[in-house]
Amino acid sequence: MTERPTPDLTIAETRVYRGANVWSYDKAIHLVVDLGTLEDFPTNTIPGFTDHLLAMLPGLREHSCSRGKRGGFVERLVEGTWLGHVAEHVALALQQVVGHDIRRGKTRGVKGRKGVYNVIFGYADEQVGLAASRLAVRLVNHLVEADPEFDWDAALEEFIKRAQRTAFGPSTQAILDEAVSRDIPWIRLNQYSLVQLGQGVHAKRIRATMTSATSAIAVDIASDKDLTTSLLGAAGLPVPKQEMMRTVDAAVRAAERIGYPVVLKPLDGNHGRGVILDNESEDDVRAAFEVAQAESRRGWVLVESQIVGKDYRCLIIDGRVAAIAERVPASVTGDGTSTVEQLVDTANADPRRGVGHEKVLTRIKVDDAAVTLVREQGYEMTDVPPEGAHVKLALTGNMSTGGISIDRTFEAHPENVEIAEEAARMVGLDIAGIDFICPDITEPVRETGGAICEVNAAPGFRMHTHPTIGEPQFIAKPVVDMLFPPGATSRIPIVAVTGTNGKTTTSRMISHIFKGMGRKVGMTSTDGVVIDERLLIRADASGPRSARMVLQNPRVDFAVFEVARGGILREGLGYERNDVAVVLNVQPDHLGLRGIDTVEQLADVKAVLVEAVPRDGHAVLNADDPLVREMRRRCSGQVVWFSMEEPGHETREMIDAHCRRGGKALVLNQTERGEMIVVKHGPREMQMAFTHLLPATFSGRARMNVQNALAAAAAAFAAGAPLHDIRQGLRTFSTNYYLSPGRLNEVDVDGVNVIVDYCHNAPGMRMLGDFVDRVGDSMESSHELARPSRIGIIATAGDRRDQDMRELGEIAAHHFDVVIVREDNALRGRARGEVAGLVTEGVRAAMAEPGGVRCKQVEEVLDEIEAVRHAMARANKGDLLVICVDQHASVMSELETWSSVAQAGAGATDDAPAADPDFSPSPADA
Template identity: 35%
Template sequence: MKLFIYNGKVLFIFKQSFEPFYMLNETNVKFNVSKLLEQPFLNSPLVIESHKTLIGANYFSGAQVVRFRLRLNEYDEVFTNQIEGFNDTLKATVPSLIEHHCSMGVRGGFFMRMDEGTLLGHVMEHLAIELQNLAGMNVGFGKTRETKEKGVYNIVIRFFDELAGIYAGKMAVHIINSILTHQPVSLHPIVENLIYIRENRMLGFSTQQIVNEAEQRRIPIQRLDKFNFVQLGTGCYRKVIRATLTQQTSYLAVENTDDKYLTYKMLEEMGIPVPKRILTTAVNDALTFFKNIQKPVVVKPSKGYRGKRVNVHLDAEEKIIKAFFWAQTYDEEVIVQEFVPGNTYRLLVIDGKFAAAVQLIAPFVIGDGQKTIKELIDELNANPLREYGDKGKLSKVEIDDDTLKILDIKGYNLNTILEQGKRLYLKNTGNMRLGGSSIDVTDKVHAYNRFVCERISKLLNLDVTGVDIISEDIAFSLHENQGRVIEINAAPDFRMHINPTIGNPQPVQKLFINMLFPNQTPSKIPHISITGSKGKTFLAKMLENIYSYHGEVVGCINSTGIYVNKQKLRSIDSIDSNNAAIIFKDPTVTFAITETPVESILEYGLGYRYASIGIFLNIEEKEEYYTYDHIRDLEDIAYAKSVVLEEIELDGTAILNADEPLILDAQERIDVSMAYFSLHPESKTVRDLLDKRKTVAIYDNDRIVIYADRERIVPLYLDELPYLPQNKKHYKEALTALCLCLYINGFIELDIRRSIMSIPKDFFQQEI
């Protein structure tokens, strides 16, 4: 019998044995997670014809999704309540679907929909969401939409990790097809595979918490590699981190703290209490040190992390010899130091100030005189709070080489029956990733100990510092109980503080973000995004010229290429949203202008999170729009383009063409300030907007006029610039939108005129 436990609850019980035929072994998963997507799955009678990842806000959703094209075949227009036994089997296979409210708005709502009758595409949507939820990736969003082809549906699933989203979609179809064809299916291996994907591809706990905090503050995020290398912010305001290391962290400081013996020496010279120790490559030196101090010792490599090759409380020469040669398998130079009795504490310092503290406890088992050590470890890992990886309250304890060496030095092996009441530590560190636990003691730390840790961070020039201390009680000064600083961490884990096993969580990720962006320092460069059917490039290049004239280093993406500071980097596929990352990653760029065609929204989603100003220039019929299977008419195109207006900063502005009813339909979906432009000053729409004191720019024969509340300005007299192109409607729209955009960005009347006149005449003579 197997229990599947998630978040401390038994969700379901497997009574049968199972072989996860599509599950890779753990070793392979760690290096070939993507191979999971190549594993066979039951793709009939329902068939996934294709899938596409949309990286940003898109036609279906305001965030990243996978879109599956699903063909129902003979099950088109066949509802779940018409398929004998389907509902009961699915409920028994995935009982946690009862938590899905669906459109009913109540617990069990999705099951109600199934009993009333719903199509299998809708079932796939909910299954793919729930599979990710069960693996600790709570996504909670999906859509099922018809395509233009009968019996084919777009199933849209949100994801935290792209491969997890794709795999969950495929396995959802596998489960449905297994039920339809009366084949056995087991949920457990599918969820385990998703957990492996989560642990091997998603951000680590500390990085994810930092990212979550940044996103709450609407700071843009870009992941720079498949590990924990992340950019916060954009352009010249960007900050780059790797887990809790920042671009401000001194490389020299990290190098120094990696050398444990050098760190001890530096601290001791500055009056910090540290253990007595030696650095040696000879085991005889270790034995001599042990004899001289007449107390147990600790043996560890001079360099290392997470307690690798460390052994503690060695009280016999034979143990010291084994531990010494074990440490040398990691580093030729070995530290032998006095064993300091007491509890292990981790004190965290951020930006030179004490932030939090925990007591760390290494994982252990207690013998009962009957079970082997292996059985006791299995029992320990059966605790529902213990999960794979670092996302849960506790991590499972892996039996690795260090654990086996601990047993060997103590004269044990995995088959040893541990005597009654004997406590055996399985690791020599309380690191939570290795199965340790933490108790929050932030409010108990003695003021002197706080002072010591803050001083250490400044002495070593670290912006984020984890200080490990052994003390009988951290509530007393290190002077009072002979406490010692035993290690310094330049990239300390935040999990133990944010999610302690016992005690109050400490939101240290907030302090981390405060350090990077103090006192409301800007995190993102101004960004203007332009969509429409015609004139986008013309407007984008005018804006590029103007903001460059005013001293900005402009990053511009338009149909002709990617530009930084008016230098063309390369020609591009103008619809690829991934291009936007090039300018937002550039630390020299101070202002961004992006042309955002509807094709990029439909094919990729937006390549950015929010713009400062979004402009919807116009909309016209184009044959190529209808190559997408979910686009039926111009109204669908307007809906897709309006994503540019929906994804705007809270203090930003959406600029709409008031002459286009389909564009004005987007108003109900826009949550920010709106401004309008028109080529028809006498239209009823314009009069209504002016009556409501809206900001409106009007192309009025020989001038462009802007009305804003009670203000009226004329930023441009067209006869002053006879070379301005006015022979085409989209040129007029672009010029009017340009004046309005500059006005919204704080330009006064004269500045707008001078700015437009600064654009070289030959620019306007080009056909754009």
């Protein structure tokens, strides 16, 4: 143990989970931190650490930690806790400083690594959470040993500013809060305020307070103040006299025609910028014209009669008044001792005031216009106004210029309410801000001389949700009601499929079933993203980003996601929950990567899907796999079992007991006519289909596809599909290349029976080997003169363990007469030839076993296409060739070429017909 602590806390690895993950049911940030020498120094051994930390972040006193009560974390600090745990709480406290109410976190040691910890905590905004983690580590190290270059106050202020830059504005946040309260999912589409509410076909978009239902024409009309006034005037609504000018001389003449005083404003301005009031002379008009024209995008300036009165904003949502606020221009009130400048500083010190729209009030800006206005009232900025004197700093009551708001929602005269609603209808806006100028909103404006001075698209909500005076109005409710009326759905059904083997085929089967029902299915798999049976992206799309891509597609009304281990470990699920989770199997594959060293740990990763099932959802689990069977304890919804075991087996007895309690399951029963898939629901049993009649099962010989069909049928049944639609889907799904590329595709090439499959690991090779034996035995029985050979081209990925590669070769040796070992294009960190060498070692080891194995010859041909050519050259008619592919399109194109050559006759290679273009390799395959 060192004598004194040194600031050794470092972040070794950072991951951002964007959905449910192995550590949390919701999105989280995962840090792997190394304490170094600080492992020997818990907090109670570092003098002054706790006191200084609490002084800097007093919010930590509220943290309950594991004690479950306020102050629990402080108790842990006093007793002594490790600094990785402290970093977790500091990151949470920093997010709470900027208004993100995040409380989820945990710290766990990394097994076998002293002083290294997994630190996990929730976040609301990804960038803010990451910034909080970095600042937390800096602060902890600073408290261990003071860093002269670290200024805590400056660092905290910069962190707050960063959070404010990425935060949603008050209007957007209000809508999102309401959506979340109704369980409506949302996705941020850019770094600003463009947000999708809902999923797939049910999705709606908002940008601040504009929605996907907002008319573009209506926005254009509202942006043209002259046109707006003309339309409203033609409808008989009270509007000021107004003329549109482009030169200062014309503006002066217009002011004289209208009559002083007049208001000058940009034709297409916003937020009150460039609006000049109280122009009572030609000189005033000339001065104001320059200011207004500078804010006009097209150079046009409006000159209109000035309506005297108070400034009111009427918020119209879906044709009805939702809120009314009186807007009071920025001003200060004298106290008899402070200068105007000091009064402004005092007002801006209000914690409710911030820059722009970041807070409920905006800081008062002292510019030349404000100084001039103060001077016109008889003061300079350095003067001390008398106590009670009211000094205006702006003429308009916009919140963006420092004004305040007073709620007047329930005080407006009914006639004024009708006028505001009619104005919104005339312009055509679903959400509109109608600006009234009138002496008193409680009296009819037609009698008091008031008028509508402006109609605004995308009006701000904060003057209504956070009024300076009065009750806040919950105006996000009618917005969400408009987008999602009561009873409307916002989610699409999601079926997620995981397992070591069979994920892609099962996903395709489920998609095929629902496509047959007329659904627009979005599917992700290791082959790409498919929308309504059209391949949009050809890539490994079994991760969370591809899932979000499907959920954003406006055509999709049903989603099927293949979920791989890597995506879960890297980013989580990428969505909140799945209605149906399918777990096929858990086998020792991809071990030794990302901290997953045992098959039990791998099962924990795949169980994330089961934990993401809601109470009204289902988990479809393989009852024959002990690790999958244990996942039932993690499911909040119902469990649907599927099993290949025969009646009388202990697994079937467990399933029977489950069904007696009203549960669901799919099993296999033997009948006189063959093996039958049976649906069990409570005491009922319903026959689904004979396995030998399903094309994908090769007359029942492909046992892996019998299991996949069980899982797919169970998932479809859990998702509400009728039995006849499930039956029809399974009967019409085959493993031809067009429906299931790279998965048990059968091709006859000049009499050679070729099977193309993606098999790439030892458990998959066992199942493929069983299929090869069943198919091979049937072929041998039909050939009396010579036994057909079984040739296998095998390979595996370079990121697997050496023993896994050898095991693949050992298993293949039991099922093939000739094994040709190739390698993938992507070696994943291995040297060329290294992977093939390890697989070959496994084949040779099996061949050397006492009693021997089927394999009599093993060869290495590293290039995939060369391996195919080599195998085809040595294959005879009647032989069985199994190709475990990496780039299936390239392999199918090569086989098509061989088939064309054979058809054209020997020696006709140069004149052979072109290969099928659908088999041509894509850029990803090349």
